[in-house]
Amino acid sequence: MRLQDLSAALNELDANHRLRRRATLESPQGVDIVIEGQSYLSFASNDYLGLADHPALVRALQQGVERWGAGSGASHLLTGHSEAHQRAEEALARFVGREAALLFGSGYAANLAVITSLVGRDDAVFADKLNHTSLNDGCLLSRADFQRFRHNDLEHLEQLLAASRACTKLIAVDAVYSMDGDEAPLPALLALAERYDAWLYVDDAHGFGVLGGGRGSAVEHGLASERLIYMATLGKAAGLAGAFVAGSRLLVEWLVNRGRTYIFSTAQPPALAAAVETSLRLIAEGDDRRERLRQLAARCRERLAGTHFAGRASRTPIQAIIIGEDAHAIRQAERLKQQGYWVPAIRPPTVPENSARLRISLSAQHEPAQLDALLDLLLQAQD
Template sequence: MRLQDLSAALLDLDASHRLRRRAALESPQGVDVVIDGKEYYAFASNDYLGLADHPALVSAVQQGADRWGAGSGASHLVAGHSQAHEEAERALAGFVGREAALLFGSGYMANLAVITSLVGRGDAVFADKLNHASLNDGCLLSRADFHRFAHNDLAQLERLLSESQAPTKLIAVDAVYSMDGDVAPLPELLALAERYDAWLYVDDAHGFGVLGAGRGSLAERDLNSERIIYMATLGKAAGLSGAFVAGVKPVIDWLINKARTYIFTTAMPPALAAAIPVSLRLIREGEERRERLRQLIAVCRERLPASCSTGSATPIQPVIVGSDEKAVAIAQILRDNGFWVPAIRPPTVPENGARLRISLSAAHEPSQLEALLDSLIPLLTA
């Protein structure tokens, strides 16, 4: 695209209320933030347990930098893999009850790694239509036959699986869907994976730390199988950055040898890896935080109008308004009232599915949430 075409396309995005602009925080991540010199109650981040600025994690990163330096300096397979990475991977595998785990710089890189390493031309991948973009990109880049099924539609998925003659099949789903806040039917998905000899790849970015006493969506449902490959991010409830994949040891060994987004990138800074065991301890000891989340979720489910709420039982509480213009306008009014709540528009969500995405944290005070809802609900019926 030429420069003049880019400029015109940006103007079109702006006119359609879809131009994205970044807001620069002038404070640490938290429920009270400062942006452009103004203080807000923030309902925007995925810091579900309120750990991103926890003193123990800050100290762990500082001590990690003192011990290991600022950067890793190389890829894991060259010279960038440290004892800090080793210890973090062992701790993560034990925490989620898998044989082994592998660290990645982001969940996006992890999703691309798993899917492109396990399936290729002639194979088949089956993905929920509401999957995160990174899962879709992994499916496309794998060059496997890409089959999408309607959201949580097990009957359609089974039909697609039964019709496939692919030698390797992989089902890819989010455990908790990032824009609707609903959960995948993981036991039923695993039953289909077993019936049709498929891998089940579970992206638990929004369940890890919150569900299953913090151990994630698989623990919530007491699921364990050699054919499950589990991914969770460390930049949401865990309060840090990066991601990990966990599963049986042959899968992890295969990724070390074949995953391009692992092999051809610099390793996560060891200072961050050194803080992971501290994050896991905070998650393990965080039942009081999770109980506070459950209480806040209950308030949203009780007060938000059923006409625009999905009834989510997770910290993701979408308020669907439909129109891009209306979503942006409501977000601006809330901002003027001191609340930072993002307007989410296509292509992140389906056409006519624009929404306010209320993201709850255990660090929110009940009074902060009640104040937000007092400001928001009249705007939905105006």
Template sequence: MRLQDLSAALLELDASHRRRQRVSLESPQGVEIIIDGNEYLSFASNDYLGLADHPSLVRAVQQGVERWGVGSGAAHLLTGHSQAHQQAEEALARFVGREAALLFGSGYAANLAVITSLVGRGDAVFADRLNHASLNDGCLLSRADFQRFRHNDLDHLEQLLAGSSARTRLIAVDAVYSMDGDEAPLPELLALAERYDAWLYIDDAHGFGVLGQGRGSQAERDLSSERLIYMATLGKAAGLAGAFVAGSSLLVDWLVNRGRTYIFSTAQPPALAAAVSTSLRLIAEADDRRERLAQLVACCRRRLAGTAYSTGTSRTPIQPFIIGGDAHAMKLAQGLQQQGYWVPAIRPPTVPDNGARLRISLSALHDVQQLDTLLDRMLLLAES
């Protein structure tokens, strides 16, 4: 696109209510936030357990900075891989019950590394239609035959697998879908991977810390297989930043040698890696927080049952309030902001056309009364 075309294209986004704009957070992450000088009750963060500003985690990062400094200074394969990174990877592998783990700067980088290093020309990758954009980008960049199956449709996936003659096959899914909060049928997907000699790669960005007593979606379903590759992010329920991939030692060794976003990226700050053990301890001890989340989820599902605004299928902290039209969703979000609630509108291309929504993101730091009041106001504004 030429420079002179950018202004017109942005105006088109304005006209369709799809132009994104940033705001400046003036407070630590939490349920009570300050944006542009105004106070809001936030239902927009992925800090599901409320750990992002936990005193123990803050102290762990401070101690990590005192021990390791601020920046890592180099890629992992040069001098950027510190003892803090190594110990964090070992702790993460133990926590999710896999042989080895590898740290990445983001879940996006992890997804690109795994997919592009395992499949290429002549191979095939099969992806759920509602996968996160980073999974789709990894599939596209791999140059493998990229086939998308209908959301959670095992029969459709099996048809595609059966019709493929590719030497290497990879199935890529979100364990918990970020905009609907529903879950992939992981045991059935693993069975298909076994039957058709395929890898199963699961992105558990929104399940880690919440499901399986905090150990994630694979632990909740007691899944174990060398062909299962597990990725989770550390910037959501874990309260930190970055991501990790866990699997067999052989797989991790391959990623160290062929994962381009790992090889060619500066390592994440070692102070963050040094805080991973504290984060994992807090996650393991957070049964009361997960119980509070379960109560909030039950309240939200009960309040929205029978309305036109929710699918009612999510048992996770992601609760969609589906509006449909972009303009209506924006108007509802703005109306809530005027009343002190921060629940941004989610519009295409993040969600399908006519699928605009407010994504209610629950935290263990919310209470039921706060959620009840939000839902009262949302329902009133949506129907006005």
């Protein structure tokens, strides 16, 4: 797009109620936030366990900076791979029960590295229709035959797998879908991967720390297979930043040698890596926090039962309130903002057309009364 076209394109987005603007946070992450001088109760963060501002994690970062300095200064394959990174990777692998793990700067980078290094022109990748954009981008950049199956439709996926003559096949899914909070049928997907000699790549950005006693969706379902590749982010329930991929030692060695976003990126600050073990300890000790999340999600389902919002209530911290029209979703978000609640309006292309929504993200720091007050306002708007 030419420079002179940008203004008109932005104006068109604005006219269609799809122009994005950033809100500047003036407080630490948490349920009580300050934006532009105003205080809000936030239902907009992925900090599910409330660890982003946890004193123990803050201290771990401070100690990491004192020991390792501010930045890594190089890629992992030059001099950027510190003892802090190595220890974090070993701890992460143990935590999720895999042979090895590899740190990345983001889940986006991890998804691109895994998919593009395992499949190419003569191969095929099969992706759920509601996958995160980073998974889709990895599929496109791989240049493999990119086939999308209907959301959680195992019969459709099997038809595509059976018809494919690709040399290498890879199934890519979110474990917990970020805009609806529903979950992929991982055991059945792994069974299909075994039957059709395919990789199963699982993006557990929203399950890690929450499901499986905090150890993630694969542990939740007791899945263990060399063809299962597990990715989780550290910037959501873990309270830090970055991501990791876990699997066999052979897989991790391959990613070190062929994962382009790993090879050609400066390593994340070692202080972040040094805080990973503290984060994992807090996650492991977080059964009370996960129970609070479970109760809050159950409360959502109970309150929304019998309303036209009921079909999207999930057992995860992500609760989608489907509005439909973009303009209506924005108006509802603004109405809640005026009442002191920060709940984002999510619009296409992040979600399918005509499914604009309010996305409620629950935190273990939320009180039941706070959730009830928000739901009261939402259900009043329905009347």
